Amino acid sequence: MKIAIGCDHAGPALKAEIMTHFDEKGFEYVDFGIQEGEKADYPDKAKEVCEKVAAGEFDRAVLICGTGIGMSMCANKIKGIRAACCSDYFSAKYTRAHNDANVLCIGARVVGAGLAIELVDVFLDTQFEGGRHQRRVDKISELEK
Numbered sequence: 202m203k204i205a206i207g208c209d210h211a212g213p214a215l216k217a218e219i220m221t222h223f224d225e226k227g228f229e230y231v232d233f234g235i236q237e238g239e240k241a242d243y244p245d246k247a248k249e250v251c252e253k254v255a256a257g258e259f260d261r262a263v264l265i266c267g268t269g270i271g272m273s274m275c276a277n278k279i280k281g282i283r284a285a286c287c288s289d290y291f292s293a294k295y296t297r298a299h300n301d302a303n304v305l306c307i308g309a310r311v312v313g314a315g316l317a318i319e320l321v322d323v324f325l326d327t328q329f330e331g332g333r334h335q336r337r338v339d340k341i342s343e344l345e346k
């Protein structure tokens with residue numbers, strides 16, 4: 202699985218913790234920045250990363266801003282993106298199982314690194330259940346037209 206990760210200026214420290222975890226697990230990922238000391242507006246970073254996911258260059262993405270909300274609002278404007286802002290384990294699991302979410306947004310000012318890593322892990326590990334949920338996800342795609 203190819204993973205993209207990016208953040209605005211609220212997120213470099215949490216992004217670094219998540220990337221250390223990816224390194225330990227041997228996950229394949231690309232860091233789209235930004236790094237500590239840099240500045241980025243979350244709509245720009247969401248667009249940069251999500252266009253790569255929508256184009257099929259990455260299977261999933263993790264986006265981090267202060268709340269996770271700005272990133273998720275922007276990500277969901279990109280056709281083909283189903284982004285979820287999660288700060289609890291259940292939501293991170295079921296947005297994969299039921300919504301087939303492909304982007305996880307996390308608030309660096311909302312959750313600590315320990316929980317963030319749990320959220321990322323369950324998001325990456327959980328398979329879409331399909332079945333009746335496929336019909337609903339198809340209806341999300343219809344809304345994009």
Ligand code: RB5
Nearest residue numbers: 211266267268270271272
């Ligand atoms: C940046 O200061 C902050 O507004 C942003 O990271 C995010 O929380 C927006 O949703």
